[in-house]
Amino acid sequence: MRYLPNSPEDRKEMLRATGRSSIDELFAQVPQDLRLHESLQLPGPLSEAEILEFFREAARATSKDFVSLLGAGVYRHYRPVVIDELLSRGEFLTAYTPYQPEISQGTLQALFEFQTLIAQLTGMEVANSSLYDGSTATNEAVLMAMRITGREQVLLARTMHPEYREVIKTYGRYLGTRVKEAPLQPSGQMDLHRLDCVVDEKTAAVVIQSPNFFGVLEPVSEIAELAHKHGAFLIVAVAEPLSLALVKPPAEADIVCGEAQSFGVPVAFGGPYCGFLATRDRFVRQMPGRLVGLTKDSQGRRGFVLTLVTREQFIRREKATSNICTSQTLCALAATIYLCLLGKQGLRKLARNNLAKAHDAARELQAVGAKRPFTGPFFNEFVLETPMPAGDFLRACEEEKILGGLELERFYPEMKNHLLIAVTEMVNKETIDRMARVLAGFGVDAHSSRLNGAAAPVRSH
Amino acid sequence: MSQSGGHNGRITEAIPHITRNEALIFERSSAGKTGAEVAPLDVPPVEAPEVLGKDFYREDIDGFPEVSELEVIRHFTRLSTWNYGIDTGLYPLGSCTMKYNPRINEVVARLDGLATDHPYIPARLAQGCLGILAETARCVAEITGMDAVSLQPAAGAQGELTGLLMIRAYHEDRGERRKYILIPDSAHGTNPASVTTSGYEARSLKSNDRGCVDLAELERAMTPETAGLMLTNPNTLGIFEEQIREVCLRVHHRGGLVYMDGANMNALIGIARPGDFGVDVMHLNLHKTFSTPHGGGGPGSGPVAVKRKLEPYLPTPTIEETGDGFYKLNFDRPKSVGRVRAFYGNFGMAVRALAYMLAYGADGLRQVTEDAVLNANYLRARLSTAYDLAYDAPSMHECVFSDRRQAARGVRTGDIAKRLMDYGFHPYTVSFPLVVPGAMMIEPTESASKAELDAFVDALLAIAQEVKEHPEVVAGAPHSTRLSRLDEATAARKPILRWKPS
Numbered sequence: 001m002r003y004l005p006n007s008p009e010d011r012k013e014m015l016r017a018t019g020r021s022s023i024d025e026l027f028a029q030v031p032q033d034l035r036l037h038e039s040l041q042l043p044g045p046l047s048e049a050e051i052l053e054f055f056r057e058a059a060r061a062t063s064k065d066f067v068s069l070l071g072a073g074v075y076r077h078y079r080p081v082v083i084d085e086l087l088s089r090g091e092f093l094t095a096y097t098p099y100q101p102e103i104s105q106g107t108l109q110a111l112f113e114f115q116t117l118i119a120q121l122t123g124m125e126v127a128n129s130s131l132y133d134g135s136t137a138t139n140e141a142v143l144m145a146m147r148i149t150g151r152e153q154v155l156l157a158r159t160m161h162p163e164y165r166e167v168i169k170t171y172g173r174y175l176g177t178r179v180k181e182a183p184l185q186p187s188g189q190m191d192l193h194r195l196d197c198v199v200d201e202k203t204a205a206v207v208i209q210s211p212n213f214f215g216v217l218e219p220v221s222e223i224a225e226l227a228h229k230h231g232a233f234l235i236v237a238v239a240e241p242l243s244l245a246l247v248k249p250p251a252e253a254d255i256v257c258g259e260a261q262s263f264g265v266p267v268a269f270g271g272p273y274c275g276f277l278a279t280r281d282r283f284v285r286q287m288p289g290r291l292v293g294l295t296k297d298s299q300g301r302r303g304f305v306l307t308l309v310t311r312e313q314f315i316r317r318e319k320a321t322s323n324i325c326t327s328q329t330l331c332a333l334a335a336t337i338y339l340c341l342l343g344k345q346g347l348r349k350l351a352r353n354n355l356a357k358a359h360d361a362a363r364e365l366q367a368v369g370a371k372r373p374f375t376g377p378f379f380n381e382f383v384l385e386t387p388m389p390a391g392d393f394l395r396a397c398e399e400e401k402i403l404g405g406l407e408l409e410r411f412y413p414e415m416k417n418h419l420l421i422a423v424t425e426m427v428n429k430e431t432i433d434r435m436a437r438v439l440a441g442f443g444v445d446a447h448s449s450r451l452n453g454a455a456a457p458v459r460s461h
Numbered sequence: 462m463s464q465s466g467g468h469n470g471r472i473t474e475a476i477p478h479i480t481r482n483e484a485l486i487f488e489r490s491s492a493g494k495t496g497a498e499v500a501p502l503d504v505p506p507v508e509a510p511e512v513l514g515k516d517f518y519r520e521d522i523d524g525f526p527e528v529s530e531l532e533v534i535r536h537f538t539r540l541s542t543w544n545y546g547i548d549t550g551l552y553p554l555g556s557c558t559m560k561y562n563p564r565i566n567e568v569v570a571r572l573d574g575l576a577t578d579h580p581y582i583p584a585r586l587a588q589g590c591l592g593i594l595a596e597t598a599r600c601v602a603e604i605t606g607m608d609a610v611s612l613q614p615a616a617g618a619q620g621e622l623t624g625l626l627m628i629r630a631y632h633e634d635r636g637e638r639r640k641y642i643l644i645p646d647s648a649h650g651t652n653p654a655s656v657t658t659s660g661y662e663a664r665s666l667k668s669n670d671r672g673c674v675d676l677a678e679l680e681r682a683m684t685p686e687t688a689g690l691m692l693t694n695p696n697t698l699g700i701f702e703e704q705i706r707e708v709c710l711r712v713h714h715r716g717g718l719v720y721m722d723g724a725n726m727n728a729l730i731g732i733a734r735p736g737d738f739g740v741d742v743m744h745l746n747l748h749k750t751f752s753t754p755h756g757g758g759g760p761g762s763g764p765v766a767v768k769r770k771l772e773p774y775l776p777t778p779t780i781e782e783t784g785d786g787f788y789k790l791n792f793d794r795p796k797s798v799g800r801v802r803a804f805y806g807n808f809g810m811a812v813r814a815l816a817y818m819l820a821y822g823a824d825g826l827r828q829v830t831e832d833a834v835l836n837a838n839y840l841r842a843r844l845s846t847a848y849d850l851a852y853d854a855p856s857m858h859e860c861v862f863s864d865r866r867q868a869a870r871g872v873r874t875g876d877i878a879k880r881l882m883d884y885g886f887h888p889y890t891v892s893f894p895l896v897v898p899g900a901m902m903i904e905p906t907e908s909a910s911k912a913e914l915d916a917f918v919d920a921l922l923a924i925a926q927e928v929k930e931h932p933e934v935v936a937g938a939p940h941s942t943r944l945s946r947l948d949e950a951t952a953a954r955k956p957i958l959r960w961k962p963s
Contacts, residue, residue, distance in 0.1 A: 001825050003561050004832055005910035011832070014839040014911055026834050027732055029701040029855050034733045040603050043596075044822030048565050051816050055569035061589035062574030063582045070579040073803065080497050082533060084571065090548025091541040094562050096887075097758035101949075102942040103882055106544035107757035110537065113486050116959040120524050126958045130759070132615035135803035163803040170776075170799035174629055174660030217517050246509050248519045266571070269590040270580035270804025271615065272760030284956060290758065295952035297944040307952040318653035318663045326616040326748075330756030333537075340486050340533050341496035344525035349499045352509055359512055360504035377514050398583075406581050429503040 001045070067431045068403040071381045071422025072213065073134060073161050073239040074270070075262045077350075078425060083264045083337050092333060097290070097326070101305045102297075107329060108304035111292040114336045121241060122256040123249030124278035128289035130332040131324065134259025135167040137275030138207065138237045140288040140322055141255040142168050144279075145205035145233035146177065147321070148286050153178045153202045155232075157190045159212035161239060162411040168207070182206075188216035188374025188383065196226055205233035209258075210250060211243050213411075214420065215358075215381030216374050224252035240422075241276075243379040245351035255279045264338030265331045274331035285311065288322035350425060354380035358423040361432045365421075368440040373418065381422040383408065383415075388442050390417040396438045402431055481943055483539040486526045487960045496530040524962050543943055544757070545887050551913050553840075555859045555890035555902025556649065556697055558727050558749035563820060566752065566813035575812055580804040584789045590808060591788035595780050597811040598764070600818050601745060604826075605723070606736025607766035612806040613776045617724060618651045619801055620744025620763030621691075625659035626798040627742055627767065627774040628689050628718045634774075634796065637716070639688035645674055647697045647894045652722060661688060668896060672698040672852040674708050683711060689718040694735070695725045697894040697902070698852055699837065699859035709739025718742065718771075726750040727906065728834055728858035731827025742767045747807075751814035762810035776801050832907035833858045836914060840905055843918045847925035851897040858906075864899030872928045872935045874899045879946065880927070880938035884920035 006014070011023075020026055027035070046054065068076055087093060091106060098104030098111075111129040118127035131137040142154055154172065156165050158181050165181070172179050180198060185191040190208060199206060206227040210218035220236060227234040236250040238258035250256050260274040261267070279287060285308060293307030311321040342350060358380040366372055371385040386393045390407050397404035405419035412418070423432070510518040528536070546552070552559035570576065578590050598610035614620040625642065632639050642656045643666045653663040666682055669675035674692065683690075690712045695701045702708060709719045721735050721743035727750045729735070735743050747753045747762035755761075767775065773796040781791045790805070821829060834857050841850070841860040848862040864874040878888030878901075890902035905914060927935050939945065 001821060001828060003563060003820065004828065004907060005913075006832060006836075010911040011835060014835055014914075018835070018838040018842045020838070023831050023835065026831070026838055026855075027857075029703050029857075030729075030733050031703065031706070034706065034737055036731060036733060040731055040823040040826070042600055042603060042818060042823040042826070044819040045825050046819045046822070048820075051565050051819050052569060054819060055572055055575065055593075055812065055816065058589040058593055059572045059574035061586075061592065062578045063586040064574035064577060066582075066586070068579055068582075070581050072581055074579055074581075076577065076579070078500070080530075082496070082530060086534070086537045086541070088567065089538065089541040091544035091546045092537075092757055093567075093754045094546035094548045094552075094559075095544045095757045096552065096554055096557055096559060096755045099891075100545075100878070100882070100888055101947045102879070102939050102944055103543075103545040103887065104757070105944060106540035106542065109483075109485070109540050109543075111757075112958075112960070116485075116487065117525070119959045120522055132619065132760075133802055135800075136615065136619070161803065163800060166777075166800040167802055170626070170801055171658070173799070174626070175658075176660075217513070219516075221516075244519070245522060246519055247513060247517050266576040266809065267579055268570075268576050269578045269587070269808040270806065271802075272762075272807040272809050284958070291956070291958055293952040294957040295948045297947050299945055301944055303944045303947045305947045305949050305952050307949065307956055307958075310953070317650045318657045320650070320654040320657070323618045323622060323651055323654035323658045324616070326618070326759035326761045328760045329758040330754065331760055333757065337533060337537060340526050340528060340536070341530065342499075343490075343495045343497075343527040344522050345493070345527065346495045346497050346499055347522070347525070352506070353499060353502050355509055355512060356502055356504055356507045359507055377512070377517055379513075394583075398586075403579065403582060403586075425500055 063403060066401050066403050067427055069405050069421045069423060069427055070403050072406050072420055073259060074267055075240055075422060075424055076267050076426050077262055079264050080341050082341060083334050086337055087330060087334055098306060101303060105303060108292050110333050110336055111329065112294065112304050114332045115292060117336060117339045118276045118278050121244040121249065122278040123251035124256050125281045126284050127276060127278035128287055129292050130327040130329065131275035131277055131289050132328060133271060133273040133275045134237060134239050135164040137257040137277050138164045139168045139171050141235045141257040141277055142205055142207060144255060144286055144288060145235060148283060149204045149233060151202055151204035152176050153180065154204055155199060155206045156181050157208040157212065158182060159184045159190055159214060160207060160209040160237060161213045164237060187376040188214045189218050189376045190223065192222060192226065199226060199230050199232055201230055203230055203232040205235050207235040209237040209239060211240055211379045211381065214374055214383045215378040216376035217247060217378065220250040221252050240379060240381065242351050242354060245347040246355060247379060260335045263335035265334050272328055272331055274328045274335055286321060288324060290327045353425050357427065358382060361423045364432050364436050365439060368436045370439060380424060381420065384419045384421055386417045386419060390419050393439065397435055400434050400438060402435060404435060483536060485960050486528060486536055487524060489528050489532055489536065490526040492527055494527045494529050496528055496533045550885060551909055551917050552887040553889050553903045553905050553917065554887065555904040556724060558904060558906055560752055560906040561908040562752050562754040563817060566816040569816050570809045570812045588788060591780055593815060594805060594808065594811055595782060595788050597815045601764050601766055604730055605743060605766045606734030608769040609772040609775060610764055610766045611775045611779065612764045612811055613801055614744065614763040614765055615802050615807055616759065616761035617744055617746045617763040618655055620765045621651060621655035621722065622658050623765045623776055623798065623801050624720050624742040624744055625655060625661060627771050628720065629659060629661065630774040630796065630798050631718065631771055632688055640686045642688055643682050643690045645692055645696065647672060647896045648693060649697060649722065649724065652691050671854045672696065672700050673702050676704060676707065679708060679711055683715040683717060687715065687717050689720055691720040691722065693722040693724055695728045695857040698861050699856045700852065700854045701857055705738045713739065724749060725858060728830060730830045731823065732830055736768065742771055747810045747814040752817040753810045753813040760807050760810060762807040774798050829907045836905040836907060836909050840903055840914060840918065844921055847922050848901065851900065859902060859904035861897055862901040863897050864901060867928045868899050870928050870932050872932050874901050876936045876938060877901065877924055880924050880935045881920060882939040883941045886917055886920060
């Protein structure tokens with residue numbers, strides 16, 4: 001087999017050295033009646049060419065020929081080729097967690113840079129070196145707030161990603177967390193008045209997302225004031241971190257967490273992604289996740305190490321701040337490379353372009369009969385109410401090889417015919433034009449198909 | 462010119478090239494540079510402060526880097542050369558299974574469609590991705606002898622937590638409120654941490670003199686309040702729990718469930734299946750046993766596999782095949798423990814793991830196990846002349862030594878590990894498991910050739926000799942790396958966790 005380096009002769013010699021007479025003897029401590037006596041029922045073996053063909057075949061049954069306006073916490077942005085070129089370096093790809101700093105300075109320095117970039121973007125003082133993803137990072141932020149405040153009630157904005165909320169509930173179920181949800185108002189933002197009524201001295205944290213699940217920016221300062229008035233934390237999750245290039249960072253928050261997938265990490269059907277968590281210096285010892293710190297070697301040269309490890313599970317065991325022991329280093333490295341490539345001007349320009357494109361698309365689709373129910377300011381994602389069943393509109397878009405958005409009814413039963421639409425730089429004007437034609441054509445087609453007695457609407461371009 | 466010449470033709474010390482002293486990217490930055498051009502806008506531009514509102518508009522990102530593309534390439538290429546990876550050489554970290562990461566896996570994970578499908582595309586367009594997840598789950602179930610699998614957990618620790626939540630849901634469903642999970646004292650630190658996160662209380666179980674579960678201790682600890690046992694098999698000493706079936710029976714007899722940490726599955730695939738031992742729930746680490754790259758510490762993937770009785774509690778959603786070979790996501794699972802993360806897991810890791818399994822096939826995977834165990838036993842045989850074995854029990858895929866003999870001369874396992882770097886090797890796992898004083902935990906995996914193992918043994922034997930003759934050389938190691946030992950104490954006392962403009 002091509003991955004195995006030992007020859008039959010090597011094996012024989014090694015077996016001799018162990019003093020065993022057969023390979024079978026090496027497994028003597030596995031009781032005979034527990035041993036498998038037949039081969040496992042698995043596919044393969046396949047040659048490299050066959051493996052490639054197997055997955056190419058799978059890739060044919062994907063949406064690869066579609067333009068996508070799906071967002072909802074996962075955004076398709078252009079990934080400069082440099083990212084994969086650098087990630088493919090075996091020294092990065094095939095290294096373990098940098099427990100041996102003398103021969104892991106590459107990973108350590110890159111993670112120190114990641115921590116710095118996230119702190120700069122979020123307006124926080126300190127960031128960790130990544131967590132699994134945005135949902136678990138937000139959950140870790142909640143657990144951290146509960147540890148620090150010693151309180152057990154958590155208030156989740158209903159404008160936050162529904163799956164993030166689900167994860168927090170799963171983790172909270174047996175930890176005594178009391179989870180409440182705070183409703184939204186017609187702007188698509190949190191209802192501050194209602195929030196004010198439910199936050200009290202038992203509240204560990206108010207947890208919001210901004211831009212929120214509907215793409216709308218939340219009034220972070222006002223919510224912070226409200227939370228802090230009762231001694232509660234404000235946690236802000238950021239699922240589209242590109243917004244931070246152009247939108248004021250939630251600096252009034254106590255913890256800013258979220259998902260860095262937008263920064264050069266593939267969409268890849270839901271993962272792996274790159275969670276982040278940033279906070280204030282004074283909370284650093286209560287932070288979850290790996291932290292890289294600057295130090296010196298015995299000759300005074302600058303170097304980096306994993307630090308504050310006494311928070312971690314491999315030292316503290318059952319008293320650790322979190323059970324997480326991996327970060328998402330390679331994804332964090334992708335994000336670091338991406339942010340370095342784009343740089344300050346590139347990132348701001350990209351964010352401006354996303355802003356312009358999303359607003360242009362919203363305008364164009366509204367002009368042909370769709371409504372935008374939420375009035376709050378938005379970045380590159382917005383909600384649209386279609387005059388026809390949203391599912392019909394999406395299927396008509398699919399005919400045009402367009403994934404037109406996410407039906408919100410799935411998560412918010414009251415939001416019938418509401419679509420969540422993200423417009424990044426990967427969606428061109430021509431796509432929006434075609435969507436507008438599909439939308440405009442609906443009324444006409446419905447009318448004409450009724451005349452023709454046809455069941456399905458027929459569109460023209 | 463500065464490299465040689467100098468005085469009287471003698472070679473003077475060179476100033477190290479920047480490749481050995483790469484600055485932070487922020488120190489390379491100067492205003493007005495960029496490493497990526499943004500595509501031109503095809504719609505009218507907008508005034509951001511107006512569109513967003515003045516209260517929301519950000520003026521600047523203070524300190525953010527500005528560098529060119531080539532500078533980025535050089536920066537990260539130079540950094541990479543300061544790392545040691547599996548591609549560099551032997552990486553015998555015990556319990557981490559640092560095996561070869563096949564490159565075809567990286568290629569297929571990046572295929573258009575697989576790398577670009579959005580998790581919320583309609584099922585009719587997601588058959589390629591759902592099919593890969595379903596096939597990976599099927600293979601995992603077959604390998605472990607379990608009935609159902611969820612690929613949702615993002616890593617091993619999350620797999621553990623998911624399993625524990627299922628154990629809890631199972632008991633509560635039967636109207637039982639149990640409080641404790643038993644964990645052998647040789648376990649990974651993650652196990653007790655996960656138990657705490659699940660709301661249970663961890664109780665340590667003392668191992669017997671063979672490093673295995675002590676049945677009498679187990680019997681005493683299995684009270685009606687004990688929810689189950691969480692064990693690793695082979696355990697962290699690399700020893701197979703010979704009485705595993707009896708262990709499972711006794712836990713079951715008292716109404717408990719058995720969780721198995723599958724970190725060490727590289728010792729078992731094709732040989733025996735946890736499902737046949739009596740294990741009720743377990744996780745696997747795709748980044749260990751199934752060759753997905755560790756990437757400097759993630760992303761991982763920790764699928765959780767269960768017996769039929771725990772299936773109703775698997776995280777939501779599950780992937781199901783309808784009669785006609787169509788895959789769909791099932792969100793309607795009233796008894797589920799819920800979601801442990803957004804979406805369906807680290808799909809990209811499942812692609813790689815499946816590519817790994819396809820490359821080997823069933824018999825190939827058995828060969829992997831045999832080679833991994835043979836390699837560990839070969840090391841054990843050759844090293845036991847110079848180092849003390851922690852336990853006499855036979856080793857599976859890893860072997861654990863103690864620094865007892867060397868410690869008598871003032872040299873500890875951590876020093877020997879650092880000295881290995883001078884010989885060109887990545888160290889073994891240091892000071893773990895905790896039940897072994899001065900542990901040296903070595904896992905060569907199947908990816909190590911005999912020639913490499915011989916070189917590694919020679920290095921460790923040479924170091925053992927150095928300990929006798931020049932202990933200070935070992936105690937002060939490493940001597941040949943770019944940096945010498947780093948001051949971790951100061952780093953922790955006065956944490957500097959980010960760059961700031963000076």
